[in-house]
Amino acid sequence: MMGLASYLIISLILFVVGLVIILSRKNIVAILLGIELVLNAAALNFVAYSRYVTNNLDGHVFSLFIIAIAAAESAIGLAIVIRFFQIKETIHIDEATQLRN
Amino acid sequence: MFIELLFLTSALLTVGSAIGAAVTRNIMHSCVFLLGSLLGIAGLYATLGADFVAVSQIMVYVGGVVILMLFAVMLTGGKDFVSRAQNLLGLAPAMGNKWTYTIGLLTALVVVLTNVKLITNVVKAYPAKVIGNDFPSTVNQIGHLLVKEHVLAFELSSVLLLGALVGAAIIARPRRQG
Numbered sequence: 001m002m003g004l005a006s007y008l009i010i011s012l013i014l015f016v017v018g019l020v021i022i023l024s025r026k027n028i029v030a031i032l033l034g035i036e037l038v039l040n041a042a043a044l045n046f047v048a049y050s051r052y053v054t055n056n057l058d059g060h061v062f063s064l065f066i067i068a069i070a071a072a073e074s075a076i077g078l079a080i081v082i083r084f085f086q087i088k089e090t091i092h093i094d095e096a097t098q099l100r101n
Numbered sequence: 102m103f104i105e106l107l108f109l110t111s112a113l114l115t116v117g118s119a120i121g122a123a124v125t126r127n128i129m130h131s132c133v134f135l136l137g138s139l140l141g142i143a144g145l146y147a148t149l150g151a152d153f154v155a156v157s158q159i160m161v162y163v164g165g166v167v168i169l170m171l172f173a174v175m176l177t178g179g180k181d182f183v184s185r186a187q188n189l190l191g192l193a194p195a196m197g198n199k200w201t202y203t204i205g206l207l208t209a210l211v212v213v214l215t216n217v218k219l220i221t222n223v224v225k226a227y228p229a230k231v232i233g234n235d236f237p238s239t240v241n242q243i244g245h246l247l248v249k250e251h252v253l254a255f256e257l258s259s260v261l262l263l264g265a266l267v268g269a270a271i272i273a274r275p276r277r278q279g
Contacts, residue, residue, distance in 0.1 A: 002108050002148065005224045010112055010145065012216050014138070016209045017119040024205035027128055029173050033135050036166060037119055040142050043154075051149045053227055057239055061246050063154050067161050068258045072265035074166045078173040079269035085177040 007048035014041035028084065028091045032077045039070045104148055111144030128174050136167045150236040153243050 014037050021034030043063040050059025081091055088095050118137035125131050139162040146155035247255050 002105065004227055005220065006108075006112070007145070007149070008220045008223065010115060012213065012220065013116050014119050014142075015216075016212055017123050019212060020202075020205040020209050021123050022205075023208055024201040026201065029170060029177070030128055030131055033122065033131060033170065036135065036162075037122070037138065040139065040162075044142055044145060047146055047149050047151045047154060051151075057242050057246055058250075060151050060154050060239060060243055061251050063151070064157055064243070064247075065254060065258055067154075067157055068262060071161050071166055072262055074169060075265050075269045076272070078169055079273035081173055082176055082273045091177045 004048060004052040007044065007052075011041045011044045011048070014038075014044070026093050028081050028093055029078070031093065032074060032081070035077075036070060036074065039066055039073075042066060107144055108148045111141045111148065113141075114138070115141030115145065129171070132167060132170050132174060135170070136163060139163055139167065150239070152236070152238060153240050 018034040018037030018041065021037065022031050025031055025034065043066040046059040046063045046066070050057065050063075084096065085091050115138050118134045118141060122131045122134035122138060125134060139158065143155045143158040143163075146152075146158060
């Protein structure tokens with residue numbers, strides 16, 4: 001039951017769900033949530049390959065860097081969301097039209 | 102036996118919570134589902150023998166990112182807290198509309214078909230090895246790797262985190278009056 005394939009399938013499901021959230025939601029916080037799911041799917045793949053294929057710990061280190069970068073990205077993204085809400089009074093993605101024309 | 106049980110529980114928690122986060126209408130429920138999904142991924146790391154990564158996942162995500170998201174939702178919730186958008190056939194989840202969900206599902210179909218082909222190739226290339234269930238601690242080796250081979254990336258990530266901290270504080274500062 002446990003093997004490389006099962007981890008890859010779980011990771012694929014996470015990636016696809018994150019992609020669907022990014023593409024279909026209209027709420028900026030929900031889009032950031034989808035990005036977190038996609039990053040986690042990638043990190044899970046790194047650790048699974050590290051155990052079943054390469055047998056060293058470089059995948060773990062890369063996964064830690066992914067976690068750090070996701071935390072930084074999330075902080076910046078949510079700061080932008082709060083700033084956008086201060087300006088536009090909404091976080092609907094269709095209201096972000098300042099750069100149009 | 103315990104490992105299989107942990108794997109099954111974590112996998113179900115991860116996948117179920119991720120799908121729940123995709124289909125719920127309420128953004129707050131979506132964040133709580135994300136919490137369950139991240140905890141499940143930490144359990145999967147534990148079944149892979151990655152103890153340090155599992156604990157980092159719980160500390161950074163559950164203790165940091167999800168709390169930050171809940172703060173952002175509460176600070177910006179207001180009137181679109183629960184989406185009242187028209188949904189597909191009255192069944193599909195809202196917060197997008199039917200066009201965005203159609204596009205999302207089509208893209209998902211393409212990605213799934215491509216990836217299933219890739220995964221079958223990978224599984225053929227690396228047949229199932231029997232790997233024992235002894236999990237030595239990885240903390241010592243990860244520490245050596247971080248300060249020897251990956252020291253440049255380690256230092257750069259500290260600069261990145263400092264930049265993100267200062268940048269987030271500057272971007273989200275209160276609006277000037279007048």
